[in-house]
Amino acid sequence: MINPSYKHSELTGKIIGCAMRVHRILGSGFQEVIYQRALAIELSENKIPFEREKEMPVYYKGEVVGSRRADFLVENVVAVELKALSLMEQSNILQAKSYLEAYNVETGLLINFGRPSLEFKRLINGKYKW
Incomplete structure (x- = not known):
């Protein structure tokens, strides 16, 4: 089995x-x-398939209870959440992980453009169901 990370x-x-x-x-x-718009250009130029503002179903106990837009869904396997914050907090990471669980997507990225250096966090959905 492949290590999810x-x-x-x-x-x-x-x-x-x-x-x-x-x-x-x-x-x-x-x-x-x-x-978000600039990243869409970069992804396109690099021929990386994506959907922007992808409407994603939110699941609760296997049932759809609503929906939310993911900033990007890349190649149908990586959900990308963008931020432009001067300070990224633990709550932002927890929120992004919650989105992965609600979307039932295995892998995610939280990317923050709001600092002098780009911040990013790779996320794994430990509750992912095949």
Whole structure:
């Protein structure tokens, strides 16, 4: 069995590389939507399939109880949540992990453009169901 933290590491590495290019060009200080649009351009230029503002069902005990938009769903396997915060807190990480569980997506990335250096966190959904 593949260790979940490595399962999509090549893809998450490509996504992080795209985010780094966006951050290098734009820097910090813009609203999240600006970074979202710029990252969409980078992903497209790098031929990485994605859906932006993907409407995702939210599950509770196997039943759909609502929906939420993921910033990106990349190759149908990695949910990407963007932030533009001067300080990313534990609550942001917990929220992103909750989204993975609610979407039933195995792998996620939380990317923060709001600091002088790009911040990112790879996330694994420990409750993922095949």
